[in-house]
Amino acid sequence: xxxxxxxxxxxxxxxxxxxxxxxxxxxxxxxxxxxxxxxxxxxxxxxxxxxxxxxxxxxxxxxxxxxxxxxxxxxxxxxxxxxxxxxxxxxxxxxxxxxxxxxxxxxxxxxxxxxxxxxxxxxxxxxxxxxxxxxxxxxxxxxxxxxxxxxxxxxxxxxxxxxxxxxxxxxxxxxxxxxxxxxxxxxxxxxxxxxxxxxxxxxxxxxxxxxxxxxxxxxxxxxxxxxxxxxxxxxxxxxxxxxxxxxxxxxxxxxxxxxxxxxxxxxxxxxxxxxxxxxxxxxxxxxxxxxxxxxxxxxxxxxxxxxxxxxxxxxxxxxxxxxxxxxxxxxxxxxxxxxxxxxxxxxxxxxxxxxxxxx
Amino acid sequence: xxxxxxxxxxxxxxxxxxxxxxxxxxxxxxxxxxxxxxxxxxxxxxxxxxxxxxxxxxxxxxxxxxxxxxxxxxxxxxxxxxxxxxxxxxxxxxxxxxxxxxxxxxxxxxxxxxxxxxxxxxxxxxxxxxx
Numbered sequence: 001x002x003x004x005x006x007x008x009x010x011x012x013x014x015x016x017x018x019x020x021x022x023x024x025x026x027x028x029x030x031x032x033x034x035x036x037x038x039x040x041x042x043x044x045x046x047x048x049x050x051x052x053x054x055x056x057x058x059x060x061x062x063x064x065x066x067x068x069x070x071x072x073x074x075x076x077x078x079x080x081x082x083x084x085x086x087x088x089x090x091x092x093x094x095x096x097x098x099x100x101x102x103x104x105x106x107x108x109x110x111x112x113x114x115x116x117x118x119x120x121x122x123x124x125x126x127x128x129x130x131x132x133x134x135x136x137x138x139x140x141x142x143x144x145x146x147x148x149x150x151x152x153x154x155x156x157x158x159x160x161x162x163x164x165x166x167x168x169x170x171x172x173x174x175x176x177x178x179x180x181x182x183x184x185x186x187x188x189x190x191x192x193x194x195x196x197x198x199x200x201x202x203x204x205x206x207x208x209x210x211x212x213x214x215x216x217x218x219x220x221x222x223x224x225x226x227x228x229x230x231x232x233x234x235x236x237x238x239x240x241x242x243x244x245x246x247x248x249x250x251x252x253x254x255x256x257x258x259x260x261x262x263x264x265x266x267x268x269x270x271x272x273x274x275x276x277x278x279x280x281x282x283x284x285x286x287x288x289x290x291x292x293x294x295x296x297x298x299x300x301x302x303x304x305x306x307x308x309x310x311x312x313x314x315x316x317x318x319x320x321x322x323x324x325x326x327x328x329x330x331x332x333x334x335x336x337x338x339x340x341x342x343x344x345x346x347x348x349x350x351x352x353x354x355x356x357x358x359x
Numbered sequence: 360x361x362x363x364x365x366x367x368x369x370x371x372x373x374x375x376x377x378x379x380x381x382x383x384x385x386x387x388x389x390x391x392x393x394x395x396x397x398x399x400x401x402x403x404x405x406x407x408x409x410x411x412x413x414x415x416x417x418x419x420x421x422x423x424x425x426x427x428x429x430x431x432x433x434x435x436x437x438x439x440x441x442x443x444x445x446x447x448x449x450x451x452x453x454x455x456x457x458x459x460x461x462x463x464x465x466x467x468x469x470x471x472x473x474x475x476x477x478x479x480x481x482x483x484x485x486x487x488x489x490x
Contacts (some may be wrong), residue, residue, distance in 0.1 A: 025395040035398040
């Protein structure tokens with residue numbers, strides 16, 4: 001398979017990035033150091049190329065109504081200018097994808113979907129709508145930059161978008177960023193304040209360069225997938241393929257507040273309601289290691305010699321200086337303070353359930 | 360990228376360096392290795408007295424993103440471990456050829472040292488891989 005590249009591939013290379021494969025794309029994992037890029041986001045700001053993320057658009061009331069039937073929240077009632085995080089679920093209540101939904105106007109909305117799921121989501125939509133009219137996969141012609149961290153507002157202001165400061169969390173607006181038309185939302189995947197900037201593909205290099213140039217004096221650094229992962233882990237935000245997949249209930253993942261079971265009316269709602277009434281065997285928890293070592297995805301979770309779960313994401317937290325992780329565990333050990341062991345290369349390391357987000 | 364490869368050391372193709380002294384050798388990971396690994400967060404060390412077998416893993420080095428085995432470049436007995444790496448594994452990023460040494464080993468077979476790579480040979484291997 002040939003890896004796709006974003007329009008910023010050359011820019012990443014010239015910044016000295018090390019590239020890796022992610023979701024079918026060749027993307028920067030780090031420019032200098034994951035730890036430094038992580039800390040830049042917590043203390044000042046980081047600039048991420050998130051153009052691998054997909055975008056699927058819905059135009060017209062029929063297309064929007066059809067999309068609503070696939071979305072775990074109420075899209076029809078979502079006011080223009082608002083963003084919602086939510087899920088696409090299958091008939092069994094498993095998660096097809098986790099997405100953010102942007103209501104641009106009465107007659108126009110778009111979904112930002114995971115890179116690895118673009119084709120799957122698009123097919124899922126076409127298989128479940130009465131008409132393909134108004135549904136458009138705009139992933140190729142659009143791109144996404146994220147500016148994340150406490151200095152983000154000041155940086156947007158310096159590239160000609162001071163109106164971004166007026167946006168509240170999970171709101172968005174159309175504005176010019178470095179003279180290019182963009183949707184700017186106060187959202188992100190790091191647990192920090194910041195913005196996501198949706199652009200035409202062709203405008204990505206100009207806006208990327210402008211943000212870097214104007215942002216560097218304010219502490220902005222380019223940040224790669226490595227920092228994106230450690231940041232989202234500290235924020236306990238799920239990563240599709242790790243915490244979520246086609247066989248995992250959103251309830252087990254702790255995402256019940258993003259599933260509107262009262263209104264229902266979306267694929268998977270009945271199955272999720274059944275799961276809720278029956279109770280779940282496994283629940284996602286956050287943990288920290290009490291011994292030296294690093295828990296990684298795939299490590300078994302054990303209690304009294306019995307396997308009771310598995311780690312879905314894990315690694316060092318640069319902010320806390322501890323090893324943290326997310327794991328699906330049996331219902332009895334989900335309370336903060338509960339103890340279990342994480343098996344790392346045949347060594348059982350003591351771990352403790354903690355509140356999430358971690359920071 | 361630039362990698363420091365001191366002339367006086369021996370090397371393995373899996374990016375470890377070996378410094379021979381009178382009756383033991385000191386070993387660690389190369390500048391190329393520490394740059395590839397990135398921020399090192401944990402080193403799993405053997406115990407003093409452990410017997411190493413050439414080519415077999417004796418420890419693990421973890422960075423933020425990845426896990427790598429440390430493979431024994433020679434057979435022998437561990438005579439010292441770098442205790443400082445327990446609390447400060449990042450020393451390897453800062454000075455991989457100095458304070459970031461990992462273990463000292465008393466070799467059981469001198470011939471194995473002679474078959475290690477010299478600096479020029481290792482330089483060729485790294486330059487091929489980093490392009």
